[in-house]
Amino acid sequence: MSLYSEWNSACEQEREDKEQQEFWNTYFDAETENYKKILANNERVFEGKLSSLADEFEMNSVVFTGFLDGINTSLKTELNIGKLKENSAVKLDIDFEKLYFNMLDARAKWLYGLKEWDNVLTSEKRKEISKEWKLSKQAVSKKVGRNDPCPCGSGKKYKKCCGQ
Numbered sequence: 001m002s003l004y005s006e007w008n009s010a011c012e013q014e015r016e017d018k019e020q021q022e023f024w025n026t027y028f029d030a031e032t033e034n035y036k037k038i039l040a041n042n043e044r045v046f047e048g049k050l051s052s053l054a055d056e057f058e059m060n061s062v063v064f065t066g067f068l069d070g071i072n073t074s075l076k077t078e079l080n081i082g083k084l085k086e087n088s089a090v091k092l093d094i095d096f097e098k099l100y101f102n103m104l105d106a107r108a109k110w111l112y113g114l115k116e117w118d119n120v121l122t123s124e125k126r127k128e129i130s131k132e133w134k135l136s137k138q139a140v141s142k143k144v145g146r147n148d149p150c151p152c153g154s155g156k157k158y159k160k161c162c163g164q
Helices: 003-012 017-040 050-056 061-074 096-105 115-119 123-136
Strands: 046-049 089-092
Touching: 003 061, 017 061, 017 115, 046 050, 050 061, 050 089, 061 096, 096 123
Parallel strands: none
Antiparallel strands: 046 089
């Protein structure tokens, strides 16, 4: 079983509500510490074997794979999470603007609100990214003109189809 499969199994395991909450609280606390470390050392590209990096971040390899899954889309070169093994080479070359955007998208206030961001992105840049994120969530509807093709796909003009 791959590390990623083990992580998914751990996440989906049947637990009492209190145990489930404890599982996620423990993970989120560890995740927060990981991000604090990464942001405090933002000039450093963390790289090495997965098991070594897991030790450095004080996680076991399975939980660290879950962490990698969460940060993967913020890496300059994404990892193939499903194929990671203990001895896989891992490089955490992070696009911090993308990471901040993704944290907003995940609604992870405990992460995008970290004071360590002050040394990585200016407050103006974070506001700009937040604005960009908000705009990406707005629905935009285009008004159909009477001579435009009908949006139903009939091929007729709107005025001769659904606009009658």
